[in-house]
Each structure stands twice: as structure tokens, then as C-alpha cells.
Amino acid sequence: MSEGARIGPNAVLQLAAALGPAHGPVVFERAGLAAYLAAPPAGMVNEAEVTALFQALRDTLPAEEATRIAREAGWRTGRYLLASRIPPIVQTPMRLLPRHIAARLLARAIARHAWTFCGSGRFSATHARPLHFRLAGCPLCRGERSATPVCTFYAATFETLFRSLVDPAALAREIACQAAGAPACVFEIAW
Numbered sequence: 001m002s003e004g005a006r007i008g009p010n011a012v013l014q015l016a017a018a019l020g021p022a023h024g025p026v027v028f029e030r031a032g033l034a035a036y037l038a039a040p041p042a043g044m045v046n047e048a049e050v051t052a053l054f055q056a057l058r059d060t061l062p063a064e065e066a067t068r069i070a071r072e073a074g075w076r077t078g079r080y081l082l083a084s085r086i087p088p089i090v091q092t093p094m095r096l097l098p099r100h101i102a103a104r105l106l107a108r109a110i111a112r113h114a115w116t117f118c119g120s121g122r123f124s125a126t127h128a129r130p131l132h133f134r135l136a137g138c139p140l141c142r143g144e145r146s147a148t149p150v151c152t153f154y155a156a157t158f159e160t161l162f163r164s165l166v167d168p169a170a171l172a173r174e175i176a177c178q179a180a181g182a183p184a185c186v187f188e189i190a191w
């Protein structure tokens with residue numbers, strides 16, 4: 001758990017957008033990050049800030065509402081990646097491929113870019129159907145204790161990418177979470 005690990009700003013920017021003016025100030029204030037609402041981060045942020053923000057989300061809002069907002073932030077992140085980070089020249093042919101090949105390509109691309117979203121966490125993928133992503137040292141739930149998985153933000157981001165590029169009916173869910181005592185957070189993606 002390195003103090004200096006960094007994470008792309010989407011976790012902050014898209015959560016702010018999903019919270020909106022009704023909840024944003026309370027959650028960001030609680031995380032000690034109110035300054036980000038006035039001056040959104042342009043580059044990568046300290047992963048401890050992301051951990052604090054998602055903890056503040058869960059501490060501030062009722063569980064159902066926190067989950068809904070984390071999911072919305074994940075959807076927004078997926079849509080942002082599709083609009084701005086994955087070129088159409090990659091997306092168009094992927095949609096024409098057999099789904100198991102597209103799934104494998106997308107899983108590899110996500111693994112290659114895992115450093116941008118998992119900080120000091122360690123990401124790995126199992127290429128079976130359903131597919132599993134494993135994230136040990138997940139920054140979203142670090143220090144959290146919960147009976148149920150809480151890393152909805154990642155699940156929703158993965159789901160948006162798989163729905164767009166692999167199968168419109170793809171489903172992603174977190175089937176094990178460090179917050180619930182698992183050794184790593186595990187996301188299952190079925191299509």
C-alpha cells in the first residue's frame with residue numbers, strides 16, 4: 001500500500017457529476033476534498049483521496065443511495081472512456097468480432113490500463129466465460145467493513161465497456177469484496 005500511488009481523475013470527476021449539487025458538497029467536504037468541486041483535478045490524483053471519497057460517500061448517504069450514485073459514476077466513467085479514450089477505429093471492428101474474442105481483447109486492454117484506476121492495487125484477469133477480474137488491495141474499499149460488496153463503481157465501469165463493445169446484455173457484478181473479508185475484490189462479467 002504505497003502512499004504515493006496515483007489514480008486517474010475519473011474516480012473524482014465522475015463521482016462529483018453523479019453526486020450533483022445535492023450531495024456533492026457534503027461528500028467532498030467529509031472526505032476533506034471540497035477544493036476539488038471548485039477546481040476539479042486535471043491529472044492523476046493520490047489514491048488515498050479516492051479511498052477517502054468513496055468512504056465518505058458510504059458514510060454520508062444511505063446504503064442504497066450510495067450504491068446508486070457509485071453505479072452512476074461508473075456508468076459515466078465507462079461512457080467517458082468510450083467517448084474520449086477508446087478510438088472509434090478500435091471500437092468499430094471490436095463490435096464485429098465474435099463476442100468471446102472481443103471479450104478477451106477488452107479484458108486485455110483493461111488489464112493493460114489497470115494502473116490508471118487501481119493505484120497500488122494488483123489487477124489480474126481470468127479469461128474464461130464468465131470472465132473474472134481480480135483486484136487485490138482495491139483502493140475503493142480499503143479499510144471498509146461491509147456485509148456486502150461495495151465496489152460498485154468498478155463493476156459499473158466494466159459493465160458499460162462490455163455492453164458497448166462485447167454484448168449489449170453483458171452484466172458485471174462484484175462477487176467477492178475485501179470489505180466483506182475476501183482476499184481480493186473479484187468482478188464477474190457475464191455476456
Ligand SMILES: [Zn+2]
Nearest residue numbers: 151177178185
Ligand atoms: Zn470490493
